[in-house]
Ligand SMILES: Nc1nc2c(c(=O)[nH]1)N[C@H]1C(S)=C(S)[C@@H](COP(=O)(O)OP(=O)(O)OC[C@H]3O[C@@H](n4cnc5c(N)ncnc54)[C@H](O)[C@@H]3O)O[C@H]1N2
């Protein structure tokens with residue numbers, strides 16, 4: 001075994017992973033099932049929106065010219081000639097000082113060109129008067145003002161959000177082309193691991209990485225294929241990984257990637273003939289994270305230590321899977337934040353600290369979420385982002401400016417401050 005691994009920079013490691021990943025083939029899904037997938041086609045407007053000139057208000061549609069000269073002293077009166085509820089129109093030709101009673105969303109009939117809100121009138125039976133002149137087009141949403149037939153509304157590569165679903169419905173896309181979701185196999189390795197039902201005998205611990213990684217995938221709308229826990233036995237592990245390779249698009253293992261006597265994953269990649277992208281990264285936690293490619297199947301050898309496992313997933317596996325899904329924005333958003341903690345000791349490696357991100361008096365604050373060593377579990381439970389402390393010769397203190405990766409956009413903050 002190679003005990004002297006050469007660390008590479010985090011950015012270089014991320015680049016090595018994502019540059020070897022290609023989007024998966026395209027499939028068709030119903031628009032009602034498309035939320036969370038990635039568009040594999042440009043979404044083209046199949047018509048103008050609005051499709052017709054429509055009233056933006058409840059009121060009266062008039063000929064603007066008939067309102068010329070109206071004022072408080074010179075109110076101009078109109079007679080209601082016909083009604084236009086939403087979902088209907090009228091072919092009636094307005095004559096001088098006639099109006100339609102019209103509701104919001106209804107097509108403005110051809111013979112009218114402005115809409116007067118009810119609140120701008122004084123009504124009297126079948127007629128009303130106004131005290132100001134109206135411009136042609138006033139209170140009318142014009143045909144095509146939002147977009148024109150043929151416009152590209154949402155380009156391929158975009159995450160389908162609720163607004164995209166609304167656009168699919170608007171333009172009549174019953175079916176939509178998306179990239180296939182990756183099938184990801186998860187294998188937790190370690191002779192010390194037991195499932196949640198099993199008794200905790202001496203030296204045993206519960207497998208937390210397996211379920212954690214599965215939820216990290218669920219958060220991305222990806223279904224995991226879960227494999228049974230495996231002890232640290234080289235032959236069994238090799239056989240199991242060979243089986244997985246036939247069934248999945250990517251493999252995540254946890255544990256067994258370091259230099260211990262029972263850390264078999266590095267030898268296993270070699271035995272499979274996989275191409276190792278790196279086996280040491282200049283980061284803490286997760287320095288031993290190892291990623292290999294076998295053909296187009298990435299194998300993420302995440303560290304067994306929970307915080308290292310979590311961080312390795314967010315840094316390397318997540319962008320790779322988003323790229324497989326066809327996404328064109330594969331990295332977690334990064335914000336500038338004020339550090340609410342002390343890290344006085346300099347560290348040559350880049351540190352990733354699970355953090356609580358908050359917004360206080362106009363600034364983003366990042367507070368370490370508790371015990372933050374590589375083996376920590378509880379700080380992951382309390383975090384909604386990750387502080388990045390660059391490696392180097394200096395430490396960091398309260399009030400320093402730092403970057404934070406927003407890895408958990410499903411949580412918010414505890415107060416409304418806009
Ligand atoms: N001589 C050296 N020893 C170690 C080095 C090194 O560079 N030289 N690196 C250390 C670092 S850093 C880390 S991180 C760990 C990584 O270890 P492995 O990835 O090989 O993982 P294991 O040895 O299997 O387990 C480590 C730790 O995590 C616990 N674990 C494992 N799987 C799970 C799971 N599914 N759920 C919860 N906890 C899990 C395991 O019991 C161990 O305590 O290596 C250092 N050693």
Ligand code: MOO
Nearest residue numbers: 285286287308374
């Ligand atoms: O890989 Mo280890 O987590 O750097 O502590």
Ligand SMILES: [Mg+2]
Nearest residue numbers: 256258260263
């Ligand atoms: Mg180990």
